[in-house]
Amino acid sequence: MDYCAGLLMPCERNSVEPMASIVSPGRASGAHQSLLHFVGQSAWSDEATLAKFRELVAPAFPAQGGVEAWIVDDTGFQKKGSHSVGVARQYCGRLGKTDNCQIAVTLSIANHHAGLPIAYRLYLPESWDNDAERREEAHVPEEVEFRTNLQIALAQIEAAMKDGVAPGIVLGDAGHGCDGAFRAGVTALGLTYAVGVGLASRRRAIAAQAPERPARKPSRVRHDADHKPVSAKQLAMRLPAEAWKDVEWREGSNQTLSSRFAAVRIRPASRDHTLAAPHPVEWPEGGRSPRNTGPRPCPRTCCSTFSSMSSSCAGASNATTRN
Structure with a gap:
């Protein structure tokens, strides 16, 4: 207490x-x-503590519209010394640069009115995993082994599914979206995702189709000009002006946040995903090029705007959405 x-x-x-x-x-x-x-020194379970929080708070979600999204993220904590568990020189999102910090992988459930962390795991860098003396000094349990941030996040999602947490659209930044194994793992769990992608990531554009008739998996790779892989930025630059729609996603501190979005069906050019997916892209009015940003949690607004593309478009700016 x-x-x-x-x-x-x-x-x-x-x-x-x-x-x-x-x-x-x-x-x-x-x-x-x-x-x-x-x-x-005290022995206590952080997982049991978070489970108790969820037990107390989750029942309030239905009155607020229910769970709409599962948000995966990495949180950085700047550190000065070298003794805190997992501290190392690594990218810190809070600082926007590489610095001495700890990284925690989190999973939260959320809607437009509320959010609740349901999983939290400290990332242990490989340099720590291989240093027996450092592990012993910091009391790192033997069963804790090196796993990437994405492997930790996928395990948290799988555990939440087993615990019966109400499902939602999985939202993540480009660090999650650019990894095919993570996207495939979320899909295997039966969840829809909206994740950021890099503007340089390569993909093939295909003709738009009705949601009830998804694109057929190709039996062989096509090498003609119409199917040549291009970057997400190149794909966005080729879209006609009428393809871009103004979308408002939430009220900001001074004004309503809005931008221009377009959606096309694409295939990631890598081998990890071959099925077509709607790909919303953001390009602010007056901007010189599309933005490389993360997902916008506004499923209802974007569903109405891009209803011809997918009934599950989750408002991801410059993101790949998979149903």
Whole structure:
């Protein structure tokens, strides 16, 4: 109780000493020792804790419209030293650059009104996995082995499915969308996804078809000019002006957030996916080129705009959506 209260209080630092002075000012020294023991020595399950949070909060979702999306993401925590578990020089999204930090892989359920983290796992870099002395000093359990961020995220999604969490569209950035194994894993679980892709990723454009008649899987690779792979940026630049539609996805702090979107059916040019998928792309008015951005969680708006493309288009700017 003291630790949770301390996290919620306006402490200058979320460490146990300032927490103890706030939650128990009359016995700060004893509270400090108790909190140190709780954080460093007590045996407790973070998975059980998150499960309890979900048990308490998830029942409120139906009243807010139900679960619409599962959001996978990586969260970076900047660090100065080298002793925190998993700390290394790696890309930190909060800073927008490579720096000394920890990375946590998270899975959250959300709709337009609420969001709830349901899985949280610290990423252990391969340099840590192979350093027995460092693992022992930081008390990393033997069963914890190196897994990529995407492998961790896919395992979290699979565990949520087994726990009976209400399904939603899986949303992720280009780090998830550019990996065919991740997309294939989500599809194998029977989930729809809307994930970012890089503007340089290569794909083949194909003719639009009605949703009830999906494109047939090709029996052989075609090499004619109409089926030559191009980058997502090249594909967007070739679209006619009338292909772009104005879409508003939510209210911002100063104005409604909106941009221009277009959707075409494509096949990723790699071998990991061969079925056609609707591919919404964002190009702001007056912009010099399409944007390389992540998904926009606005399924209802985009479904009405791109209804001829797919009934499950989830409002992903510059994203691949797979039904």
